[in-house]
Amino acid sequence: xxxxxxxxxxxxxxxxxxxxxxxxxxxxxxxxxxxxxxxxxxxxxxxxxxxxxxxxxxxxxxxxxxxxxxxxxxxxxxxxxxxxxxxxxxxxxxxxxxxxxxxxxxxxxxxxxxxxxxxxxxxxxxxxxxxxxxxxxxxxxxxxxxxxxxxxxxxxxxxxxxxxxxxxxxxxxxxxxxxxxxxxxxxxxxxxxxxxxxxxxxxxxxxxxxxxxxxxxxxxxxxxxxxxxxxxxxxxxxxxxxxxxxxxxxxxxxxxxxxxxxxxxxxxxxxxxxxxxxxxxxxxxxxxxxxxxxxxxxxxxxxxxxxxxxxxxxxxxxxxxxxxxxxxxxxxxxxxxxxxxxxxxxxxxxxxxxxxxxxxxxxxxxxxxxxxxxxxxxxxxxxxxxxxxxxxxxxxxxxxxxxxxxxxxxxxxxxxxxxxxxxxxxxxxxxxxxxxxxxxxxxxxxxxxxxxxxxxxxxxxxxxxxxxxxxxxxxxxxxxxxxxxxxxxxxxxxxxxxxxxxxxxxxxxxxxxxxxxxxxxxxxxxxxxxxxxxxxxxxxxxxxxxxxxxxxxxxxxxxxxxxxxxxxxxxxxxxxxxxxxxxxxxxxxxxxxxxxxxxxxxxxxxxxxxxxxxxxxxxxxxxxxxxxxxxxxx
Amino acid sequence: xxxxxxxxxxxxxxxxxxxxxxxxxxxxxxxxxxxxxxxxxxxxxxxxxxxxxxxxxxxxxxxxxxxxxxxxxxxxxxxxxxxxxxxxxxxxxxxxxxxxxxxxxxxxxxxxxxxxxxxxxxxxxxxxxxxxxxxxxxxxxxxxxxxxxxxxxxxxxxxxxxxxxxxxxxxxxxxxxxxxxxxxxxxxxxxxxxxxxxxxxxxxxxxxxxxxxxxxxxxxxxxxxxxxxxxxxxxxxxxxxxxxxxxxxxxxxxxxxxxxxxxxxxxxxxxxxxxxxxxxxxxxxxxxxxxxxxxxxxxxxxxxxxxxxxxxxxxxxxxxxxxxxxxxxxxxxxxxxxxxxxxxxxxxxxxxx
Numbered sequence: 009x010x011x012x013x014x015x016x017x018x019x020x021x022x023x024x025x026x027x028x029x030x031x032x033x034x035x036x037x038x039x040x041x042x043x044x045x046x047x048x049x050x051x052x053x054x055x056x057x058x059x060x061x062x063x064x065x066x067x068x069x070x071x072x073x074x075x076x077x078x079x080x081x082x083x084x085x086x087x088x089x090x091x092x093x094x095x096x097x098x099x100x101x102x103x104x105x106x107x108x109x110x111x112x113x114x115x116x117x118x119x120x121x122x123x124x125x126x127x128x129x130x131x132x133x134x135x136x137x138x139x140x141x142x143x144x145x146x147x148x149x150x151x152x153x154x155x156x157x158x159x160x161x162x163x164x165x166x167x168x169x170x171x172x173x174x175x176x177x178x179x180x181x182x183x184x185x186x187x188x189x190x191x192x193x194x195x196x197x198x199x200x201x202x203x204x205x206x207x208x209x210x211x212x213x214x215x216x217x218x219x220x221x222x223x224x225x226x227x228x229x230x231x232x233x234x235x236x237x238x239x240x241x242x243x244x245x246x247x248x249x250x251x252x253x254x255x256x257x258x259x260x261x262x263x264x265x266x267x268x269x270x271x272x273x274x275x276x277x278x279x280x281x282x283x284x285x286x287x288x289x290x291x292x293x294x295x296x297x298x299x300x301x302x303x304x305x306x307x308x309x310x311x312x313x314x315x316x317x318x319x320x321x322x323x324x325x326x327x328x329x330x331x332x333x334x335x336x337x338x339x340x341x342x343x344x345x346x347x348x349x350x351x352x353x354x355x356x357x358x359x360x361x362x363x364x365x366x367x368x369x370x371x372x373x374x375x376x377x378x379x380x381x382x383x384x385x386x387x388x389x390x391x392x393x394x395x396x397x398x399x400x401x402x403x404x405x406x407x408x409x410x411x412x413x414x415x416x417x418x419x420x421x422x423x424x425x426x427x428x429x430x431x432x433x434x435x436x437x438x439x440x441x442x443x444x445x446x447x448x449x450x451x452x453x454x455x456x457x458x459x460x461x462x463x464x465x466x467x468x469x470x471x472x473x474x475x476x477x478x479x480x481x482x483x484x485x486x487x488x489x490x491x492x493x494x495x496x497x498x499x500x501x502x503x504x505x506x507x508x509x510x511x512x513x514x515x516x517x518x519x520x521x522x523x524x525x526x527x528x529x530x531x532x533x534x535x536x537x538x539x540x541x542x543x544x545x546x547x548x549x550x551x552x553x554x555x556x557x558x559x560x561x562x563x564x565x566x567x568x569x570x571x572x573x574x575x576x577x578x579x580x581x582x583x584x585x586x587x588x589x590x591x592x593x594x595x596x597x598x599x600x601x602x603x604x605x606x607x608x609x610x611x612x613x614x615x616x617x618x619x620x621x622x623x624x625x626x627x628x629x630x631x632x633x634x635x636x637x638x639x640x641x642x
Numbered sequence: 643x644x645x646x647x648x649x650x651x652x653x654x655x656x657x658x659x660x661x662x663x664x665x666x667x668x669x670x671x672x673x674x675x676x677x678x679x680x681x682x683x684x685x686x687x688x689x690x691x692x693x694x695x696x697x698x699x700x701x702x703x704x705x706x707x708x709x710x711x712x713x714x715x716x717x718x719x720x721x722x723x724x725x726x727x728x729x730x731x732x733x734x735x736x737x738x739x740x741x742x743x744x745x746x747x748x749x750x751x752x753x754x755x756x757x758x759x760x761x762x763x764x765x766x767x768x769x770x771x772x773x774x775x776x777x778x779x780x781x782x783x784x785x786x787x788x789x790x791x792x793x794x795x796x797x798x799x800x801x802x803x804x805x806x807x808x809x810x811x812x813x814x815x816x817x818x819x820x821x822x823x824x825x826x827x828x829x830x831x832x833x834x835x836x837x838x839x840x841x842x843x844x845x846x847x848x849x850x851x852x853x854x855x856x857x858x859x860x861x862x863x864x865x866x867x868x869x870x871x872x873x874x875x876x877x878x879x880x881x882x883x884x885x886x887x888x889x890x891x892x893x894x895x896x897x898x899x900x901x902x903x904x905x906x907x908x909x910x911x912x913x914x915x916x917x918x919x920x921x922x923x924x925x926x927x928x929x930x931x932x933x934x935x936x937x938x939x940x941x942x943x944x945x946x947x948x949x950x951x952x953x954x955x956x957x958x959x960x961x962x963x964x965x966x967x968x969x970x971x972x973x974x975x976x977x978x979x980x981x982x983x984x985x986x987x988x989x990x991x992x993x994x995x
Contacts, residue, residue: 137792159792174733175776175791177749203754215750223735224750521793531795606760613759629784630798633762637795 053413054079054403056380056387058100058301058367062125063107065372070380070387070403071101071112078112079403080128086387086401090128094121099157100142100184104149104167105191113140113154116518120154120170134170137163138520141183146219147191153217155182155196158520158595162196162215164222176224178215179236180443186239187219194219197236197250200443203597206604207258207457210234210444214250228284230275232343234444235437238301238368242308246279247326249311251299253434254286254345255444261493262450264426270434271345272296272315274324276333285333286343289313289322291351294358295429296322297422301367305374310356310392312377314365317422317431321359321368321379321388323395329354357395361388364420383417415510418503425494432489432507436463439514441596445603448493454579459603461588462596465516469564469589474601476570476586481508516591521640528641535638538631545626556622556635565590565642574620575600594640608636663949663957666927666934669980669991671945671963679711680704683966685983689728689737690974695981696737697988698725698972703739703748719753721746721766727813729771729778738778740768745780756789762796763787770824770867774816779823781811786823786831799823799831805842806831813867813878813908822875824865830877843877843886853882853893860884861893867920871911878909883919894919900933900950902926908972918980920970925982936961936991937968965989 055074062069067089068081076098080089095114103110103125110123113136120143122132137156144153145167152165160182161175179198186195194217201210212233216226230236235253242248254271261269272295277284289296297317304311304326311324332353344350362381365388369378376398377390385405391398418424419439422431435442441462448458458474471477472484485507490498499507523529528536539556543549552558553571561567566589576583585601599605605615612624612632619625624632674680680699687698695706702713703725714720722743729738736749744757744766756763763780770781778789785800800809808827815822821833829844846859853861862881869876875886882904883894894901903923911917915930924937924946933950945964950956966987974981980991 176734177736177747177752177754202752213752221735227750227752531797609762610760629758629762629764630800630802633796633798636762 052406054385054405055382056367056385056403057098057382059369059378059380059387060101060103060110061369061371061378063103068369068378068387069101069103069110071098071367072403073098073382076114078110078123081387081401088404092123092128092130094123094130095119095133099140100155102142102144102185104145105147106149109145111143111145111152113143115139115141115157118518118520120152120165122170132170134165136165136172137161137175139517142185142196144185144187144194146187146194151219151222153185153194153196153219153222155185157181157183157199160198162194162217173222176215176217176222178224179213182215184236184238186241189241189243189245192219193217193225195239195248195250197239197252199235199237199437201234203606206598206602206606207445207454209258210255212236212252214239228277230286231341232345233273233275233286234442237299240302240304240311241278242280242304243306244308247276247281247304247308248278249302249304250275251302251313252286253299253442254288254343255442257444257446260447260450260453262448264429264493268295268348268429270297270430272299273343273345274299274302274311274313276329280330281333283338284342285338286345287329287333287354288345288347288350289315289324289355290348290429291355292348293427295422295427296320296351296358297428297430298420298434300365303368303370303377305370305392306372307374310374312368312370312392314361314368314379316364316366316382316420317434318358318428319361319363319365319421319423321357321361321365321377321390322355323357323359323392324354325356326354328356359390359395359397361390361397362386362400363417383413383420411506411509412513414503415506415508415513418499418507419510424496424499426496430493432485432511435460439463443597445598451581456581457577457579457602459598459601462592463511464514465564465589465591466512466514468562468568469566470568471586474585474588475582476584481512485511517595519592519594519641521594521637523641529637531634531637532641533638534631535634535636538627538635539638544623550623554619554623559587559622560590565593572620573616573622574618575602575604575615577602577604590639590642593642608639663955663959664929664932664951666929666932666949666959667978668947668959668961668994669936669963670994671936671965671982672990672992673966673987674706674711674990675966675987679706680988681711681713681715683986685971685985685988686724686726687728687972688974688981688983688988689730690976690981691730691735691737695976695988695990696728696739697983698728698739698741700724703728703746714748714753719746719755721755721757721768726768727770727781729773731773731778736773738771738773740771740780740782742767744768745771745778762789762798764796764798764800769811770813772814772816772821774818774821777816779814779816779821781814781823783810785809786811786814786825799833799840804831804840812865815868815870817870819873820870822868822870822877824868824877826865827863828865829860829863830865830868830875853895857891857893859891860886861895866906867908869909869911869917872914874911874914876909876911876917878906878919880905882906883909885917887914894928900926900928900935900948900956902935902937907970910973910975912975918973920973920982922969924968925965925970925973934959936965937970938964938966940968965991 054072057073058071060069070079078092095117097116099115101112112121138158141157142155154163164173181198181200196215209232212230214228218225237251239250296315301314313322362384364383367380379388385403387401420433422428478484566587572583605611682699682701684700689696697704702715722741724742727740739746746755765782765784767783776791810826813824823831832841847854862879867878877884885892903921905922908920919926927934939946947959947961967984969985972983978993982989
């Protein structure tokens with residue numbers, strides 16, 4: 009073969025190999041839709057969500073959610089040691105007690121990646137529960153505990169084989185795990201409130217697990233809390249701190265200017281505080297929107313909290329905090345959350361960092377604090393002696409800020425709302441929902457209560473709002489938000505366009521009840537027949553508008569029209585309601601426009617006495633169960 | 643020769659007169675009632691959970707721990723005040739309570755309740771519950787059902803998909819190999835976990851008033867309780883009880899066993915040979931040969947224990963304590979001790995050496 013041809017062939021092969029390599033790199037990346045509704049791959053951002061230091065402090069592990077990898081940095085130079093590919097949408101990671109293994113939860117794969125920290129290679133991938141979000145290995149290295157967000161439990165695995173032993177009941181949306189300093193207890197938090205009666209204050213918990221016996225031994229109640237995130241202990245174990253949202257959803261949200269729709273708080277527990285107590289981080293005009301991660305200095309002098317919406321790290325002086333708590337009468341509610349002047353007594357700094365700061369890591373002497381800025385692709389390094397950002401590490405990331413990225417920043421930031429109190433993500437936690445019902449508009453207390461709907465896969469589900477009042481997303485996210493939510497000047501047109509692009513492009517999570525290849529279980533198959541039937545069990549035709557498949561038609565399960573399905577309550581201004589889409593309907597309790605149905609079953613067993621919400625009263629209990637099994641596949 | 647014969651006869655009579663009854667367990671019973679912390683004297687069910695004792699009463703679920711009772715009520719989330727049945731998930735420590743108004747799960751102090759309105763549960767009257775692996779098997783007044791804890795899926799079993807004729811299901815015993823349901827009026831239903839198939843055991847003579855075919859099948863259709871242990875099925879009815887080893891049946895009636903009454907509320911096997919019978923006329927223990935009955939005397943209410951040997955000889959044993967009442971509703975074991983649910987209090991039987 010002539011050399012020229014050989015060279016050309018070699019170059020061709022090289023190009024092909026490069027193309028294949030690039031294709032392999034891009035395979036399985038999260039897919040978003042752009043503003044025109046066309047699907048595009050994500051733009052290659054890293055989106056660092058959590059950070060960890062190796063036991064010797066020489067390496068910084070960065071969990072990058074969007075690039076789906078763990079990036080390992082040298083802490084002396086902050087150069088990349090290695091990028092380790094993991095599963096889809098990783099959400100949590102932790103080191104084994106020995107430091108020899110790094111465990112990563114892949115929330116969209118329902119798997120756990122096990123990384124050997126010496127070779128920096130994935131040595132095992134184990135199946136776990138639905139949407140694993142956090143993982144901890146016990147001190148004896150015998151068991152792994154994994155918090156599964158959709159399963160709402162903590163799975164117990166054999167740490168050597170990954171074999172699942174059992175699952176422990178946790179709070180709804182179980183997401184974050186923290187061991188006590190002695191390793192004897194594990195504390196699990198959850199992001200959605202536990203079920204409670206309609207229009208009562210939300211209830212959450214910290215699930216306490218005995219790690220030696222792997223059983224739940226206690227549940228610390230968190231009253232009026234919905235959205236509980238990271239938890240930390242002081243080194244002596246005498247102070248526990250958890251970051252959380254305290255929604256005020258029983259009063260109209262339009263009262264943002266009268267004291268806020270949320271209190272952003274910490275609950276403190278342990279011997280140092282005595283009785284468990286809730287303290288606010290907010291101050292007038294200086295809100296601490298979306299508190300997420302928390303760390304306590306080794307000498308217990310400071311508590312650090314990232315606030316994803318406020319884009320700051322809050323620094324709490326612990327002695328001043330304890331003095332504040334102990335020097336005044338203990339509130340009957342065990343909460344100072346409503347006191348907007350409280351935090352000035354103990355918050356000593358609000359350090360600006362990057363977009364959507366999330367995970368935190370303190371170095372061993374507590375002098376350096378690493379902060380993952382998820383929507384900047386940066387790590388802020390804070391000098392805790394000065395409470396200033398000493399440096400910012402830029403992760404490898406596209407230079408261009410694409411519209412989806414800008415839209416996501418607009419979605420998470422609180423800078424647009426009145427005094428920076430809330431962002432879209434405050435109610436749509438991690439771009440989902442919050443499990444709450446809200447009184448949104450200033451039409452009087454208790455009028456037109458609405459359930460917060462999820463926002464996945466919204467294309468072709470217009471109009472929006474339960475009354476169908478907003479014809480499209482620009483209206484929904486623009487003037488409506490400005491008027492009822494932000495109570496302040498809204499986005500400029502460009503930002504609104506970016507935000508709409510981001511929201512419209514949110515994909516739906518994998519459906520955990522759907523079998524591969526669109527097959528159905530026998531129960532799902534039977535349920536599908538009920539969903540699609542046109543004749544009831546007595547042979548009587550069901551009017552078209554009273555068939556499940558008429559209103560909930562099409563791939564998203566909505567014909568985008570409004571109907572009166574007999575669910576109007578005395579406080580509702582109208583009974584005419586937009587037909588909600590059915591995307592991942594199994595996950596989004598409560599149901600109906602006002603959230604009065606706590607389960608899918610109650611939609612028909614309690615709220616459909618006259619068969620206006622579909623013909624269902626001819627069904628037996630097992631047939632209704634079949635219908636629900638089918639709906640869960642949507 | 644005549645003399646020798648007389649001596650032998652006297653010796654035999656003497657042996658009979660001074661025969662030692664078979665050694666059966668003796669207990670000192672301590673009684674718990676509303677007087678010492680129980681929320682109600684009517685105790686439907688009892689469950690031993692290590693050092694904790696759970697008592698399902700007519701007025702709440704009580705738990706005895708560290709020498710004190712704590713009661714869970716509907717205010718705490720319990721589905722109904724009357725707790726008919728209890729089961730322990732040994733892996734997680736969760737307790738499942740079948741009530742007159744639904745099924746409750748007690749986990750680390752938190753109670754979640756499932757009803758026929760808010761879940762796939764077939765009926766709110768839950769007579770029996772049993773946990774096996776990731777499945778909770780439930781016996782209700784309108785069929786049986788299973789909750790898969792991994793998928794949250796409910797599967798209902800009734801006359802449409804099993805050989806069940808009546809749907810009034812009283813008891814359930816679930817193991818990794820077989821699940822047995824006691825169906826009031828429909829005998830025993832057997833579910834094979836491996837094949838997913840159902841089988842049915844009925845009274846072979848079909849007679850409700852008499853037993854024509856002794857030891858040839860289930861004693862009666864009106865079954866109340868089942869217990870499957872060591873591959874042996876123990877079945878209780880209101881008209882006698884049965885033991886089934888997979889091939890042979892053995893029936894127990896008052897007329898030919900030590901059973902104090904044919905009316906049996908609850909049965910619990912210890913192993914393949916031994917079982918406890920909770921009847922309306924006292925608590926009975928069968929060790930495979932001999933019987934013991936524990937109760938307040940039906941005549942004068944004084945504590946009573948009797949032992950019946952293989953020959954049918956009944957010997958009274960002097961005791962100073964007895965279960966709180968002769969109407970026995972449930973039993974569970976705590977090592978060598980027993981806990982007994984009765985219509986008038988909970989009894990702790992402490993084994994006497």
